[in-house]
Amino acid sequence: MSTSMSVSVSAAASSSLPPLARRRSPPASRVPFKSLRSLPRILSSARKLLLPAASMATDGAAPAASSKRDLLIFDAEEDLAQSLAKYTADISKKFAAERGAFTVVVSGGSLIKALRKLAEPPYLETVDWSKWHVFWVDERVVPKDHADSNYKLAYDGLLSKVPIPTGQVYAINDALSAEGAADDYETILRQLVKNGVIAMSAATGFPKFDVMLLGMGPDGHIASLPRPPSC
Numbered sequence: 001m002s003t004s005m006s007v008s009v010s011a012a013a014s015s016s017l018p019p020l021a022r023r024r025s026p027p028a029s030r031v032p033f034k035s036l037r038s039l040p041r042i043l044s045s046a047r048k049l050l051l052p053a054a055s056m057a058t059d060g061a062a063p064a065a066s067s068k069r070d071l072l073i074f075d076a077e078e079d080l081a082q083s084l085a086k087y088t089a090d091i092s093k094k095f096a097a098e099r100g101a102f103t104v105v106v107s108g109g110s111l112i113k114a115l116r117k118l119a120e121p122p123y124l125e126t127v128d129w130s131k132w133h134v135f136w137v138d139e140r141v142v143p144k145d146h147a148d149s150n151y152k153l154a155y156d157g158l159l160s161k162v163p164i165p166t167g168q169v170y171a172i173n174d175a176l177s178a179e180g181a182a183d184d185y186e187t188i189l190r191q192l193v194k195n196g197v198i199a200m201s202a203a204t205g206f207p208k209f210d211v212m213l214l215g216m217g218p219d220g221h222i223a224s225l226p227r228p229p230s231c
């Protein structure tokens, strides 16, 4: 039996993109958060979720009625992977054309496997990988070659298979303490904001990534951050 997974997609200006997927459904029933990883998989084992959170677009503007968060449910993980690859390829094309760079944040977990089709035809050849800049949401303070490393997961599962320039893959510095690595990452992000690789939101005045792809655990956690009880 396959396991369930969910992916939250937060995209800047995603409303101008074609719909991500094939089928829309009403919001999933809410499940109270208990404790990290202690809950059984709460989703149907055959169903996969993809959440293109248009209303969470990093622009900060109040979402229009038509851009409410969508919950897309796939009957098969294969369908989710296909749709996610197309969505990511399309959105990277849009941002690469608009501003010459595409900034994408990834988590670890099942997301990386779900992105596998980007490393296959037609995307392997048609995506302009030279415009990609890859960042992490990562709570795992382990060396990059550790079995639990989210960097290693992404490298083995995707980044080693596509021609993104090495200097545009912003791994967290594993030679530093967690606090030092956070400061180091902030310095890098500030520099990338200064040189225009990371966009600024006109609405909020804050930097914004073009898209954030976040694997969500069955209890709603992302990067070990529990889903708030009110959600």
Ligand SMILES: O=C1O[C@H](COP(=O)(O)O)[C@@H](O)[C@H](O)[C@H]1O
Pocket: 005, 006, 107, 108, 109, 110, 111, 137, 138, 139, 140, 150, 214, 215, 216, 217, 218, 221, 222, 223, 224
């Ligand atoms: O531990 C982690 O889990 C979450 C969710 O992972 P999933 O396998 O259930 O999709 C992920 O966001 C995070 O990066 C990872 O470190």
